[in-house]
Each structure stands twice: as structure tokens, then as C-alpha cells.
Amino acid sequence: EIVMTQSPATLSVSPGERATFSCRASQSISSNLAWYQQKPGQAPRLLIYHSSTRATGIPARFSGSGSGTEFTLTISSLQSEDFADYYCQQYNNWPPAQWTFGQGTKVEIK
Amino acid sequence: QVQLVQSGPEVKKPGASVNVSCRATGYSFTNYGINWVRQAPGQGLEWMGWISGYNGNTNYAQKLRGRVTMTTDTSTKTAYMELRSLTSDDTAFYYCARGPRSVVLPAPSDYWGQGTLVTVSS
Numbered sequence: 001e002i003v004m005t006q007s008p009a010t011l012s013v014s015p016g017e018r019a020t021f022s023c024r025a026s027q028s029i030s031s032n033l034a035w036y037q038q039k040p041g042q043a044p045r046l047l048i049y050h051s052s053t054r055a056t057g058i059p060a061r062f063s064g065s066g067s068g069t070e071f072t073l074t075i076s077s078l079q080s081e082d083f084a085d086y087y088c089q090q091y092n093n094w095p096p097a098q099w100t101f102g103q104g105t106k107v108e109i110k
Numbered sequence: 111q112v113q114l115v116q117s118g119p120e121v122k123k124p125g126a127s128v129n130v131s132c133r134a135t136g137y138s139f140t141n142y143g144i145n146w147v148r149q150a151p152g153q154g155l156e157w158m159g160w161i162s163g164y165n166g167n168t169n170y171a172q173k174l175r176g177r178v179t180m181t182t183d184t185s186t187k188t189a190y191m192e193l194r195s196l197t198s199d200d201t202a203f204y205y206c207a208r209g210p211r212s213v214v215l216p217a218p219s220d221y222w223g224q225g226t227l228v229t230v231s232s
Contacts, residue, residue, distance in 0.1 A: 001172060032216045034218035034219070036155075036219075038155075043205055043222040043223065043224060043225055044147075044155065044205070044207075044219075044222055045222070046218055046219065046220050046221075049217070049218040049220075055220065087154065087155050089155070089157070089218065089219075091210075091216045091217065091218055092216060093213065093214050093215070093216040097160070097169050097213045097216075098157070098169075098171060098172060099145070099157045099160070100157060101147075101154060101155040101156065101157060102154075103154045104154045104155070
């Protein structure tokens with residue numbers, strides 16, 4: 001099973017600042033990586049897929065990069081609605097297709 | 111628009127089984143699959159498995175094999191997830207999410223259901 005490791009666990013950022021956090025895969029997953037945002041009491045929302053492609057309706061301040069085993073999500077200027085939990089997920093194909101999540105990064109107000 | 115509507119909350123006793131449904135609207139059900147993801151209170155997301163809406167092929171998380179069964183009913187565009195031999199560790203929100211049609215065509219979960227709380231308690 002591919003293990004996904006996110007860092008840091010918690011990120012304290014002031015509104016308007018840049019936030020960058022990481023996701024590392026235990027083996028190469030090419031660019032088969034997605035980022036999700038989850039707010040309290042809500043289902044996750046797809047932000048980024050294929051490592052760097054923004055999902056429909058996602059603002060341009062969200063950007064993703066990386067391939068292989070190292071990936072990064074950047075929020076260029078944090079807005080109040082961006083304080084949430086962020087998860088990466090690998091969806092590498094066969095075999096074996098076990099599409100594991102990272103443990104999450106919490107972005108909180110500094 | 112694409113929507114996934116899940117069944118309501120469940121309370122089960124240890125050792126029992128639970129069945130959660132997920133009805134899809136707004137897209138061609140057989141062109142996609144359904145992922146199931148759960149989240150224990152205050153914890154992260156855990157992928158449980160996937161089922162194809164096209165041919166019913168499944169792929170389960172190794173941790174849950176033998177306890178979970180995923181099925182679909184294409185006539186009603188509904189996916190089902192049954193989890194057996196429940197323990198308190200299975201208390202969680204259970205989400206369905208639209209995924210790829212085939213396991214060899216990797217794709218993320220782009221639309222999610224609202225979640226179903228399953229509580230396991232004696």
C-alpha cells in the first residue's frame with residue numbers, strides 16, 4: 001500500500017499570507033494526486049487533480065505542483081474561507097489500486 | 111447538476127451490519143464509478159473501496175476485505191455499501207463520491223455525497 005505523508009500537521013497563517021504544504025508518497029505515483037478541502041461539518045471538496053489541474057470553480061489562488069513522490073499545494077493569499085483541513089489522495093492505477101489519503105493539514109488563523 | 115444523495119443516520123449494536131445507500135442524479139451512472147470514504151470523529155479520511163457503475167467491478171481497501179461489500183443498482187442509479195461485524199471503531203461519517211468508471215483509468219473523486227453518520231454503540 002502506498003503511504004501518503006502530509007506536512008505540517010497544522011499551519012498557522014494570517015489572512016492575506018501565502019500558505020504552502022506538502023504531501024509525500026512512499027513510492028512514485030506519477031501525477032495521480034488530488035487535493036481536497038474540508039470544512040467542519042461538510043463533505044470534502046475537490047480542489048486539484050492530476051497534481052496541478054484546478055477543479056471546476058476553484059479560484060486561481062490555489063495551485064498544485066509535483067510529480068513522482070513529492071507534491072505541494074500553495075494558496076497564494078489566504079482568504080477567510082480558506083481556513084480548513086486539506087487532504088491529499090493518490091489515485092495511482094493498477095496494481096494494486098488502493099487510493100490512500102494523507103493524514104491532513106489543518107490551516108488555522110494565526 | 112451532479113448530486114449524490116445518501117441515506118440517513120444509523121445506530122447499530124456491535125456485531126451488526128449496516129447498509130448505506132447513495133443515489134446519483136445529473137449524470138450517466140454507468141460512465142463512472144463510486145468511491146466510499148469514511149471519517150471517524152475528529153480523524154482523517156479513509157478510502158474504503160470503489161465500485162464501477164459500468165460493470166460492478168469492485169476494489170476494496172485491504173484493511174476492510176471480508177467485511178465490506180459494495181453493489182450498485184443501475185436501474186435506480188444507486189450504490190450501496192454494506193459493512194459487517196461492526197465495532198465501535200467503525201463509528202464514522204461514511205461518504206460516497208463519484209470516481210472513475212474503471213480502475214485502470216485513474217481519476218479523483220469529483221462530487222461527494224452529504225455523508226451518513228453510522229454510530230456503533232451497545
